[in-house]
Amino acid sequence: MAHPATPILDRIAGPADLHALSDAQLALLAKEVRAEVISVVSETGGHLGSSLGVVELAVAIHAVFDTPRDKLIWDVGHQCYPHKILTGRRDRMRSLRQGGGISGFTKRSESEYDPFGAAHSSTSISAALGFAVARDLGMPTGEAIAVIGDGSITAGMAYEAMNNAGDMHKRLFVILNDNDMSIAPPVGAMSRYLNQLNNGAPFAALRAAAEGIEASLPGPLRDGARRARQLITGIPGGGTLFEELGFTYIGPIDGHDMAQVLATLRTARARATGPVMIHALTVKGKGYPPAEHALDKYHGVGRFDVESGTQAKSKSNAPSYTGVFGTALANAAALDTRIVAVTAAMPSGTGVDIMAAKFPARVFDVGIAEQHGVTFAAAMAAAGLRPFVAIYSTFLQRGYDQIVHDVALQGLPVRFAIDRAGLVGQDGATHAGAFDVGFLADLPGMVVMAAGDEADLVHMVATAAAYDDGPIAFRYPRGEGRGVEVPSPGEILPIGKGRVLRQGDDLALLSFGAHLGECLIAADLLEADGISVTVADARFAKPLDTDLITQLVRHHKAVITVEQGSAGGFAAQVLHYLANSGGFDRGAVVRTLTLPDRFIEQASPAAMYLDAGMTAQDIRLLAQTTLQAATA
Ligand SMILES: Cc1ncc(C[n+]2csc(CCOP(=O)(O)OP(=O)(O)O)c2C)c(N)n1
Ligand SMILES: CC(=O)[C@@H](O)[C@H](O)COP(=O)(O)O
Ligand SMILES: [Mg+2]
Secondary structure, three states, rough: OOOOOOOOOHOOOHHHHHHOHHHHHHHHHHHHHHHHHHHHHHHHHOOOHHHHHHHHHHHHHHOOOOOOOEEEOOOOOOOOHHHHHHHHHHHHHOOOOOOOOOOOOOOOOOOOOOOOOOOOOHHHHHHHHHHHHHHHHOOOOOOOEEEEEOOOOHHHHHHHHHHHHHHHHOOOOEEEEEOOOOOOOOOHHHHHHHHHHHHOOOOOOOOOOHHHHHHHOHHHHOOOHHHHHHHHHHOOOHHHHHHHHEEEEEEEEEOOOOOHHHHHHHHHHHHHHOOOEEEEOOOOOOOHHHHHHHHEEEEEEEEOOOOOEOOOOOOOOOOOOHHHHHHHHHHHHHHHOOEEEOOOHHHHHHHHHHHHHHOOEEEEOOOHHHHHHHHHHHHHHHHEEEEEEEEHHHHHHHHHHHHHHHHHHHOOOEEEEEEEOOOOOHHHHHHOEEHHHHHOOOOOOOOEEEEOOOOHHHHHHHHHHHHHOOOEEEEEOOOOOOOOOOOOOOOOOOOOOEOOOOOOOEEEEEEEOOOHHHHHHHHHHHHOOOOOEEEEEEEEEEEEOOHHHHHHHOOOOOOEEEEEEEEEOOOHHHHHHHHHHOOOOOOOOOEEEEOOOOOOOOOOOOHHHHHOOOOOHHHHHHHHHHOOOOOO
């Protein structure tokens, strides 16, 4: 498909060029940027709907503020494509989210216009406050501007930051990009509150907390602002939640009306003395009908045909781990009314939407609130329910103190279903599920499992459902399974017992999790080299199958552990066991294959594992050198 005509955008080398454009030209530029975003993402895939919703905001912010001296922070960063196009990265946009290409998020190492990286949500106001304080302490930095979505502002961290910023009365600008969508429809009382602020306020109306700001607005907007204030609060000058927190609140404004957005930003910039909250109403997917009309507003899409909006379907050979989990959970919930599920704003990403369709009263979307979700589940477990907390590995990091303090210390039987374990592909290092085994297996009383294939995942759901003795976790990767037959129902696995899939004499591969397939391929390669290989699936990092490990060490010249996670995970557990049980004293030869001690950059998952040195060929080479060392 031909690229769109973009005569104004073609003349923009960077944000400074926007300062020379008239307001009318800026409005035209926004149209061109929108067309460019659609064209780019149709070729690369990515977070289309969110980026389309902030086109006017991105153009206006760069026209009014002075980046990169002024620090512009996009919360999550998944909506940053217009910003990247305007900040000198247009020529590389068609490498978006690919190996060696432009990141799908903001990234400090990529551009001086990305002053603070992101990908996990709700960090932007804290970061903006940090820059504002640094400025006021004499650092060479200008204004601080955070753009945060209505979904991301549901997280506790955003309130911690507003609480602090309002109290410190630091001059900074928060733009609330309210498109009434998270990945799924937004949930929670805050979402209702924002809708209440929106309802009844005429679109042309600005609501300014400070009379001074209202007075300095152009006439029609000023009247609208006063009307909106009275409509919302019933009293002129009454406070919104944001005002109570110490912010000057302006809005709601139409985030797609360039004149309104420019007037508001200019006025706020000219008059603000403390923190300002600008509430902009936007439409996720704005300007591209297939996105605007889709249920998910094209939050994250693959490549698509621009004319029809039809997305390219990836060929799938086996069901996805997420789908297998979701179905197994729904089946388990049908048999046991004590089973409940918690998701932190990702019902479809985690597959709990399958259970929600059947048992809506037992599935809780808590919003982007992983910390709350974990503690909420802990109390449900304390009351006798059987909660499954389904959270991606990378986002579970947010709930770690709650896992330690509220779950593990109290020995509560919360079931953690940890999706996206291992390398995930185009979302890159920020979304890698690298650390969960390390941070869970060191907790007293925690059971930690990893599924070697999708059949094992079904068994692990059954095992977790039946396990009431304390917390239990199971991890599985993004993407499709190995194509093995999926049982229903699953079997309850003996806790702390692994399995042997293939018996050999020379070397043992001890796999933990979904690299089992790679181990089996490596075993074939090694057999062809004349090396006889045992492949075992540990299933448990905690408690360890110490009998299995002892047998493998005793009956092979060497053992290699393999896992899709960082050092400090499964291998560390095995090494501790062997060290303390005297295994090494008796000459055990052991090597570990984990993710290397660096963050792996975005690419396809296969390319990321190649970069990490974790392919079947890498296992084969490690096996050969290890055997040489063992027999030298
Ligand atoms: C801590 C954390 N949890 C979950 C996510 C997954 N996530 C990415 S974007 C998103 C929704 C954000 O909604 P909003 O801020 O309203 O932005 P929109 O997509 O509507 O533009 C979620 C839940 C995340 N990035 N970080
Ligand atoms: C921006 C973000 O954090 C999510 O949208 C994420 O990209 C979802 O990834 P999955 O495609 O793995 O669900
Ligand atoms: Mg939103």
